[in-house]
Amino acid sequence: MAAAEKVPVKRYLRLAKLPHIWCPGCGHGIALQALIRAIHSTGLSQDNTVIVSGIGCSSRASGYLDFDTLHTTHGRALAFATGIKVANPDLNVVVITGDGDAAAIGGNHLIHAARRNIGITCVCFNNTIYGMTSGQYSPLTPTDAYATTAPYGNIDTPFDLCELTKAAGASYVARATTYHARLLEKLIAKGLQNDGFSFIEAVVQCPTYFGRKNKLGDAFRMMKLMQERSVPVSKAAAMTAEELAGKIVIGELWHRPRPEYTKAYDAVIAKAGGGR
């Protein structure tokens, strides 16, 4: 790796708030670093960027980041973020959310933020479990997996949040795992540059609750598993549904620019005869 890639990660952290609350081996730290590096590489100003999160292990990240940060109610991060972005479209707005946060209680806000194509970058730390409340199944827990509320195995079918947000109208959708940290960073950076709603799913390991309950081993083994199960999007295109079962398709899954919401509202203001 080239020396030029040295990123002053600490500059973006509230060092006084560390150590973080995450368990040893948790993937959230890797995802957080990918986000910081993406912010750095795209040159977003620390003073003009707001980080919004919901409630859950991952959502605690907002407290560690040295920006204007908003730690909201469970599932509602995108709704708070929508208010921020509409009120002041000049702000860069980034949302950190978890799978339970974004897809269960926050599912409605997720599809509507995508539908509006509002200029928010949403990074979903998907650990496929409710970590903070100690291991209940989430809308992204795989079928047959075990959880404290699925002691006989999960019968629910998990969402594919990338397919969901793409169908709902997001203009940029991507996915990577913590094993592919550099790819994750690149994908988030591209999402930050997209003028519209960007959704990036970061598949992260939760050794404490998902891993242990499903006998997947430690963080290292869980990441190894991610590596084995991941298929780049280019390769996935030529694979059948059966071949793709249980696989994680990674890379840029969708990018189709279309009018951004607050810009469209600028046109409303112009029509109404108001100045901004």
Add this chain to the structure above:
Amino acid sequence: MPSLALPARRKVLMQGNEAIVEGAIAAGMRFYAGYPITPSTEIAELASEKLPRDGGRFVQMEDEIASMAAVVGASLAGRKAMTATSGPGFSLKQENLGYALTAEVPCVVVNVQRQGPSTGLPTSPSQGDVMQARYGSHGDYAAIALCPASVGEAYRLAVRAFNLAERFRMPVILLADEIIGHLRESVELPDPSELTVVDRARPTLPPGEHKAYRPGPDGVPVVPDFGTGYRFHVTGLIHGEDGSPTSNPKVVEQAVRRLTTKVTDHIDEIYEAEERDLADADVAVFAYGGTARAARRAVREARAKGLKVGLYRPITLWPFHDERVRAALQGRRAVVVPELNLGQMAREVERVAGAGTKVVRVNKVSGEPLTPGEILAAIEEVF
């Protein structure tokens, strides 16, 4: 040029819901997020039309919860923000309303009450959310709720709601009812230059020196706007002066208590009530909102019959001013409390009225307003 100094007042016929929007915009509202619900919908409709004319912004959110969340976000971004709803929607907003209270975010929430419980009677008047306005969210806090009894007052209280929200950094509830929301009256709108408009205090210390949640001497913190370089943290978790979550028992105790004391310490600044004919009254009528109109008429008719009756009308419903109400009601033979609910404020009146004063409840939950005749009958009964 003699007339220039005079304010350009306008006399217009308008609906209560319209007056709320006009008042809000005059107070500086530049952001509205809402979800349509009867009988508050005209507020959203008019906001969507008027706001962009002023460079303001309107969003029809996907639900009531999102609307409340967006209002908090917009306010933190520095804009004066409002949402409007009715009973069932107000319930859905309660979690994020509590967030706004805890994170001390100024905003206005209008509840045009309709008959409940549940979906109830969507187009019928009610005063059933009085206790929800006070205690609807979880945990301990103090609420501010203002209650208009005319279209003109709906305008004035919309301005006042924003002013109090900005002053005390908290959500303020404009607790209207369907009677006022849908009533059309001729109102004289003041010239904007006549209005007192309060803007939230902004930090005077530079970033790095300012603590985002350090309370001022009046118990109210000066919270910066997002995007102005302060890089601070906002959370619904109990937090210390820097905004970071804490479970330090001393800090938590102080922080939670301050959410109440910043209101109760300034109750005289917040509280407003109308008193009429009370000086010699043997009997008082305690009425508010749409019901106060019928009560006023009943009092007038009772006076015409020679009965010594007066009216006490709280305009600030919450905080409840124990001393003011006690001073106004104590020693009366009886206090008649007409309400479009089963006695929500009557309980408060009973609490402060004193042993010698009988509290007579006049309640209606049929979806119809109380008539002056019904209130007069109750007055006559106690004489």
